[in-house]
Amino acid sequence: MVNLIVELSKYLNIVLIAMYTYLAFRVLGYTDKKRQERTYVKMKAILFTFHFICYLILFISTKNLKIAFLYGMQLLAIILVFTLYQWVYINLSKPILHNMLFLLTIGYVMLTRLSYDKAVKQFVIASVSLIICLVIPLLIDKLKALSHLGWLYGGSGIVLLATVLFLGVENYGATNWIKIAGFTFQPSEFVKILFVFSIASLLAKKTNFKHIVYITILAAIHVLILVLEKDLGGALIFFVTYLIMLFVATSQPLYLFSGLAAGSVASFFAYKLFSHVRVRVAAWRDPWSLIDREGYQVSQSLFAIGTGGWFGMGLLKGLPTSIPVVDSDFIFSAISEEMGGFFAFCLILILISCFLMFINIAMKLKDTFYKLIALGISVMYAFQVFLSIGGVIKFIPSTGVTLPLISYGGSSILSSLIMFSVIQGLYVLSQDRNDAIEKRKRKSKKQTENATQ
Structure with missing residues (x-):
């Protein structure tokens, strides 16, 4: 029955x-x-x-x-x-x-x-x-007064990620967790939101070339720390989110194509530098031949x-x-x-x-x-879904x-x-x-x- x-x-x-x-x-x-x-x-x-x-x-x-x-x-x-x-x-x-x-x-x-x-x-x-x-929707109207704190949002995110880099614990090949009093949490999940607010605030001010160079350096530091933590999924999400936000804010295809080219080069070096990246690529290409090892999952x-x-x-x-x-x-x-x-x-x-x-x-x-x-939140959400199901x-x-x-x-x-x-x-x-x-x-x-x- x-x-x-x-x-x-x-x-x-x-x-x-x-x-x-x-x-x-x-x-x-x-x-x-x-x-x-x-x-x-x-x-x-x-x-x-x-x-x-x-x-x-x-x-x-x-x-x-x-x-x-x-x-x-x-x-x-x-x-x-x-x-x-x-x-x-x-x-x-x-x-x-x-x-x-x-x-x-x-x-x-x-x-x-x-x-x-x-x-x-x-x-x-x-x-x-x-x-x-x-209470978050109630605070959104108040956030306009905080729209000038882009560097503070970005700096706070970098500090959190750097803390994980030095004090974090490794989990499934990536050092992106912090353990406090028996509880573990992943700061990068919350830095994602700070990152979106930071980039939105800075791009809303002005979009001249000099200012964009500074913003790009800020975004690159986030991505680089995540790469060093071997959290390549998180690094990809941050990178794609910034690229789309930059393109929409400036309407310059050159920035988009330059970013894609830089991302392709970075992916090549990540493959060469990190063994766990090579393992995942090998498991993706032919999991059946590696079914008892890397391709098992x-x-x-x-x-x-x-x-x-x-x-x-x-x-x-x-x-x-x-x-x-x-x-x-x-x-x-x-x-x-x-x-x-x-x-x-x-x-x-x-x-x-x-x-x-x-x-x-x-x-x-x-x-x-x-x-x-x-x-930024839309792109971050969509790309996370794509990476997960993909x-x-x-x-x-x-x-x-x-x-x-x-x-x-x-x-x-x-x-x-x-x-x-x-x-x-x-x-x-x-x-x-x-x-x-x-x-x-x-x-x-x-x-x-x-x-x-």
Whole structure:
């Protein structure tokens, strides 16, 4: 009976995520407020239904009451987030809020399946982070006064990265973690946000050649420290983010092409200098010939994706734990194996829809500082998704990058939620200003009508 329920649930989950994906894109085209609200209700219902079905399968398969308790706590937290965020911010972007919580829910489900203890830890960190992030949109309007502190943001980021360089601990070949009182965290996850604010502030001031040289040196120091820490995935994210922000701020293709050329040369030297880079490239080129050594992780990932097929094996029916670091870097493989290729494809579309909404918000902002912040976060988020999924499916060499809001990791989940909250704050700010403009227009029109009477 349990096997039958699991088998039926995997098809139902595919239908649910397909419906959610359709609504997530469709709602963006609606202009009627009532129609939008009806769609949001449907999206919310799908989220809760998916959450319930997955935890029901996990509970009846394991008979573990702790899973039922964890489900109840997650359900309460999701309801509170929906309520609090929409109560505090009348003009918030509901599509971003719904997508953020849906991605978190998928992460909760997969982590509970992989490791109950890690799922609990992730849930606690995410819940605390959501409470902290509740105030971030309120602070966005105040950040305009801090838009002249670009060098301070950049300097603080460099100090944090340098601290890790000298005092950090090594993890999976990269020295990018700090351990304090038994807790480990990854400062580069938070430096990413400081970096975006720094570059946005400096480029918003002026874009003459001399100033750009100074900014490029600042960005290069960030990237160089990450390379020395062997965090090449992080270095790539910083590099690409800066390059796109610079190109948009200056509209100079020369900077873009020069940056790409410099990045290509740097990649060549990184391959020659770092043995773990050569190992990852070798594993990417032909994992099968190295399946018992360097290619084991990628090979197991591809086996998992292939085994799952289009419809998946069903929760607890696959062998995702055979993949090293499956709960963080390779969680997409676990999702593909047990949820199926259709589910994984819809997940990619939801991740893309978030990026499109981020970019749309950036395009609508008038202030250069805010526009560049939104652009930088959008690029950083999108490139992280690309590196994470690309490495898992062997499209590119693995870089050890987590999938935002889904992969296990306290630093990753907090920084991702902060980025979503900053974007949310920028959206609220733009909506509030649009409302103020419309209010002034109506007031002016009314005064004109009264004067003519």
